[in-house]
Amino acid sequence: MVHEVRITLRLPADLHAWLTTQARTARRSLNSEILHRLEAEPGTPVADHEST
Template sequence: MDEEKRITLRLPVDLHAWLVAQARTARRSLNSEIVHRLEAPGATVADAESP
């Protein structure tokens, strides 16, 4: 990423908690986890494990 843009994002509490847990498991920051999931090939809005 050459440029970055900062945004404010509102998430349901349960989704936030799930993303935090996933990020910890992968040893990533919450921001990195979100970017990783959005950039992943075949990324979907939700998977079978997401709240």
């Protein structure tokens, strides 16, 4: 079983809104969207609705 840790994260309102929009577009939860972006290979662009 994977050990998970819960954290509280403060984000600027505009970043939160942008991430929420990206998550909805990709049909992911906000948490999944953040993990998706954090787990991407460094230097690899992450596709979002603005680049398509």
